Amino acid sequence: MIYKVTGKTKCDVRNCKNDAAYAFDVKGISGKCFLCAGCLAALSADCRALTVPKSPKNAIKKRLDRAEASDVLC
Ligand SMILES: [Zn+2]
Numbered sequence: 076m077i078y079k080v081t082g083k084t085k086c087d088v089r090n091c092k093n094d095a096a097y098a099f100d101v102k103g104i105s106g107k108c109f110l111c112a113g114c115l116a117a118l119s120a121d122c123r124a125l126t127v128p129k130s131p132k133n134a135i136k137k138r139l140d141r142a143e144a145s146d147v148l149c
Contacts, residue, residue: 077115086111 077099084095087109095109110118 077110080109084109086114088114 077097080095080098082095084098085091086093086095088111091111091114093111093113096112097110097115098107099110100106101108
């Protein structure tokens with residue numbers, strides 16, 4: 076879905092001024108969404124966080140973290 080591009084197109088992410096290194100096709104007039112390597116990495120990290128099922132270890136750690144946080148808050 077995502078492919079490499081070359082040239083001087085800027086990354087489409089808000090407040091990012093890097094040159095795009097990747098793109099994927101979108102609806103609309105421009106037809107493409109351009110991403111620099113940094114934004115692609117950030118995007119892929121977000122995708123993993125949102126879509127990959129949590130491992131049991133992570134779920135336990137998260138619960139512990141939440142317990143610690145609530146201790147601090149209460
Ligand atoms: Zn970018």
